[in-house]
Amino acid sequence: MTKKPSAVSELLHHRARSLSKGDPISLPIMASTTFLLPGDPDGSHFYGRNGNPTVETVEAEIGLLENAETVLFPSGMAAIAAVFHTVLRPGDKVLVHADGYYNVRALLNEYFVPRGVAVETCPTADMAEADMSGCRLVMIETPSNPGLDVCDIAAVADRAKSAGALLVADNTTATPLCQQPLDLGADIVLMADTKAMAGHSDVLCGHVASRDTSLMNQVRGYRRLGGAIVSPFDAYLLHRGLETLELRVSRANQNALTLANFLSSHPSVQSVRYPGLPRDASHAVAARQMRDFGPIVSFTLKDRETAEKFISNNALIVPATSFGGVHTSAECRVRWGDQVTDGFIRLACGIEPSEDLVMSAENALREIGPV
Numbered sequence: 200m201t202k203k204p205s206a207v208s209e210l211l212h213h214r215a216r217s218l219s220k221g222d223p224i225s226l227p228i229m230a231s232t233t234f235l236l237p238g239d240p241d242g243s244h245f246y247g248r249n250g251n252p253t254v255e256t257v258e259a260e261i262g263l264l265e266n267a268e269t270v271l272f273p274s275g276m277a278a279i280a281a282v283f284h285t286v287l288r289p290g291d292k293v294l295v296h297a298d299g300y301y302n303v304r305a306l307l308n309e310y311f312v313p314r315g316v317a318v319e320t321c322p323t324a325d326m327a328e329a330d331m332s333g334c335r336l337v338m339i340e341t342p343s344n345p346g347l348d349v350c351d352i353a354a355v356a357d358r359a360k361s362a363g364a365l366l367v368a369d370n371t372t373a374t375p376l377c378q379q380p381l382d383l384g385a386d387i388v389l390m391a392d393t394k395a396m397a398g399h400s401d402v403l404c405g406h407v408a409s410r411d412t413s414l415m416n417q418v419r420g421y422r423r424l425g426g427a428i429v430s431p432f433d434a435y436l437l438h439r440g441l442e443t444l445e446l447r448v449s450r451a452n453q454n455a456l457t458l459a460n461f462l463s464s465h466p467s468v469q470s471v472r473y474p475g476l477p478r479d480a481s482h483a484v485a486a487r488q489m490r491d492f493g494p495i496v497s498f499t500l501k502d503r504e505t506a507e508k509f510i511s512n513n514a515l516i517v518p519a520t521s522f523g524g525v526h527t528s529a530e531c532r533v534r535w536g537d538q539v540t541d542g543f544i545r546l547a548c549g550i551e552p553s554e555d556l557v558m559s560a561e562n563a564l565r566e567i568g569p570v
């Protein structure tokens with residue numbers, strides 16, 4: 200049997216396959232809101248909120264990675280909000296991660312609870328044993344951000360199915376190159392493409408993907424009426440990032456593993472979390488369901504002051520929030536109210552050479568001195 204190229208190669212050649220002689224190789228930014236429409240509508244483009252060729256090309260590219268229909272949004276939160284608006288009705292119950300991205304819980308508590316939706320939380324590490332009875336939707340984020348706990352997606356999916364709930368997986372920290380929640384039984388996968396997918400810290404965007412056509416029709420319909428449309432310029436930037444996704448993700452992951460190993464053996468570091476470390480509490484499950492372990496390492500220094508010194512002493516760390524970009528960045532997550540200790544640092548690896556990052560971390564720790 201003839202073997203097929205990987206989704207990464209398919210993505211890179213996707214546009215070229217539909218070109219005619221004289222067509223541009225790179226993706227044109229179709230900036231028109233309005234398209235010629237004489238006579239009756241016939242399915243062709245007519246208005247930007249309903250469809251745009253640049254945006255649709257990028258949806259098809261991500262669709263190759265997800266192996267599922269994909270709808271783009273102008274941020275990760277817009278993608279999450281679209282799923283909640285599409286699925287949830289008054290009287291529904293949601294079970295959501297207690298330790299994943301905090302704005303997901305804020306969105307539910309501030310805008311859905313007042314409209315009659317009940318919200319329960321569960322730590323990521325306990326999701327596979329959670330009580331899901333009566334739930335309409337279960338949302339996981341694995342590895343969780345910033346604690347890097349992992350749940351067994353297939354086990355959670357089985358449990359959600361038995362309870363009659365839809366399973367939504369936020370795959371932002373992993374990307375489809377490292378983990379495929381839809382193959383493991385999730386009904387919907389969504390991501391902040393703002394992070395590794397676009398990858399250059401210059402565009403907010405997100406997507407929802409599912410193999411359930413009726414659900415995706417509802418998500419697309421909600422986007423058309425709600426109006427959360429990604430601009431063709433931003434879609435182009437995402438496309439540009441996707442073309443180097445595999446190279447960036449593999450270097451960032453390699454950097455994370457190298458730094459996690461270095462930090463684990465340093466006497467000033469109290470603890471390290473990285474699902475790729477064989478002794479990490481998440482490793483066994485992560486190794487079963489992930490191809491690689493992502494760009495984020497979390498670790499703990501003595502206190503907030505020491506942690507801030509590490510960040511400011513380190514010449515190869517940008518003190519910033521977010522992750523998935525080309526520059527390594529870090530922050531004390533306690534500043535956002537995450538349930539972590541004062542000295543807890545989320546370090547998001549970029550694509551610098553690994554040896555430079557280790558040298559820079561070593562220098563920063565040396566400057567702090569013994570703690």
Ligand code: PLP
Nearest residue numbers: 274275276300344371391393404
């Ligand atoms: N999901 C995760 C795991 C995130 O870390 C973030 C943002 O940090 C989001 C969703 C939201 O994405 P955006 O900032 O693009 O709205």
